[in-house]
Amino acid sequence: MTQHSQPDRAMEEKKNTAENSVEKKSKNFIYEIIDEDLKNNKWGGKEICTRFPPEPNGYLHIGHAKSICLNYGIARDYKGKFNLRFDDTNPEKEEQEYVDSIIEDVRWLGADFRNKILYASDYFEQMYRWAVELIKKGKAYVCDLSADEIRATRGTLTEPGKESPYRNRSVEENLDLFERMRKGEFANGTKTLRAKIDMASPNFNLRDPIMYRIVQAEHHRQGNKWCIFPTYDWAHGNEDSIEGITHSICTLEFENHRPLYDWFLDELGVYHPQQIEFARLNLSYTVMSKRKLLQLVKENYVDGWDDPRMPTVCGYRRRGYTPEAIRNFAEIIGVAKRDALSDISLIEFAIRDDLNKRTQRAMAVLKPLKIVITNYEGEEELEAVNNPEDATAGTRKVQFTKELYIEQSDFMENPPKGYHRLVPGGEVRLRYAYIIKCEEVIKNDKDEVVELHCTYDPDTRSGTGTSTKKVKGTIHWVSAKHAIDAEVRLYDRLFTVENPGAEENWLEKINPNSLEIIENAKVEPFLKNAKPLDKYQFERNGYFCVDTKYTTNEKLVFNRTVTLKDSWAQK
Ligand code: ATP
Ligand code: MG
Secondary structure (H helix, E strand, O other): OOOEOOHHHHHHHHHHOOOOHHHOOOOOHHHHHHHHHHHOOOOOOOOOEEEEOOOOOOOOEHHHHHHHHHHHHHHHHOOOEEEEEEOOOOOOOOOHHHHHHHHHHHHHHOOOOOOOEEEHHHHHHHHHHHHHHHHHOOOEEEEOOOHHHHHHOOOOOOOOOOOOOOOOOOHHHHHHHHHHHHHOOOOOOOOEEEEOOOOOOOOHHHOOOEEEEEOOOOEOOOEOOOOEEEOHHHHHHHHHHHHOOOEEEEEHHHHHHHHHHHHHHHHHOOOOOEEEEEOOOOEOOOOOOHHHHHHHHHOOOOOOOOOOOOOEHHHHHHHOOOHHHHHHHHHHHOOOOOOOEEOHHHHHHHHHHHHHHHOEEEOEEOOEEEEEEOOOOOEEEEEEEOOOOOHHHOEEEEEEEOEEEEEHHHEOOOOOOOOOOEOOOOEEEEOOOOEEEEEEEEEOOOOOEEEEEEEEOHHHOOOOOOOOOOOOOEEOOEEOOOOEEEEEEEEOOOEOOOOHHHOOOHHHHEOOOOEEEEEEEEEOHHHHHOOOOOEEEEOOOEEEEEOOOOOOOOOOEEEEEEOOOOHHHHO
């Protein structure tokens, strides 16, 4: 079952918290567990230690970002340690490209891992020795059943599994076989090492789970040193124990694995961290599975892992999101014990809130309509506010001339009731400038409006004008002579349904209008100095960020990060 987060309530609560809520310790249930542990001196004075353990088999997405914020946030708040550890135990799916992108993303999110990059593969020798210990204790055995046979003998919910015919091999034979597995004497899939626990356990994970598989494949760091690789269940607790993790936080699907996590560490008699599960992040109108994201990239439904419509960390970065907004989003949604679908408007709220405070304002006309001010001659500079939310940001000059561009949508020949922008014979204020009146509408032979002839009222100049005239609408504009060209990319949700991951034909739910490219936008001339990832508010049009991929010396490309208001809320 899914439940919806309430954007309005969450926003309200957020506003009630301290200015920088990231620095504030959020009292989710994991903090309560840690507080209790500290009260009982469970860790004997040891510092709190958390980790983020990605498998380098894809790019990080916003769900991973949530996990990073949670784990790093705990280490920061309790003045402990946060480890970045690659869970690189599966050579067939892992690549250096993913390792590099993950390091970049974790760093960008602001999680401090003390520049220490840890790899599970560095612990393979220790894990091997521990496996040998379990064999010696009679708690692990080499099994010759194939993967299919192991699956077929696991039993069902109502029936116990069948014991492997190899289960009662002697310790000596197991030690010998395991060593020869390591030496590469056996082919892929012909043998495994299994824990000897209980084939009748109601928990499937305890029915003699596999600890090692033979995989003859090159590992991205270990080369061909190893041909046996530990399974997640065996490796993960070992890794946590070796690093002295106190709280090993993972997603809910591992709840049933916890007894196994505990069993391995108890049998080994080594340092034993506490596994705690929380609900993974699911975001509406988004798919989050790595497999699906990979498919979107490989089959060119999107323009790479960093396509601004992707829920990847690099996609959000390219789109213009900030680490602060993502951290605040993680704070807003909190940490739950039950799976839920978070509303995508919450992350949009977080980025708007952040960009509103910090971005330079500019005027940009996305779909230009030319207007000629017939009674104006010459040129003058008017003063425009850089950021009304930040008094220190000051003002800039904008050039006003006889020929300007306004948005096509700011003029209507036959307006509906309540339309307060420009209409034939009507008046409107040009932002930071004058009130103008539309005197004549020029059309082409297809009856399309191509130009407007207007007059301006010199007494209505913003700030200094003497006229007390008031009009209902204010629109933005740029001087035709001074404006520079830009390409603008507008994004909508990548999927048309709320929970695309639950759809069988999820690819058919891709929104065909999720990208609109406008090639001939006109923007204020100061933007010619804008650098990739620079962020602005284009008045009335939203927040925009200079694209890192398509911007060149000749061409300026802006991505719309987010609209100024939640347009979906009104649909
Ligand atoms: P898989 O294991 O299938 O490749 P994964 O998404 O679990 O996919 P990992 O690299 O294992 O990928 O994830 C690293 C960490 O991120 C894990 O600790 C996992 O719990 C956490 N994580 C992954 N997806 C989410 C999510 N949607 N919400 C919160 N945490 C997540
Ligand atoms: Mg995983």
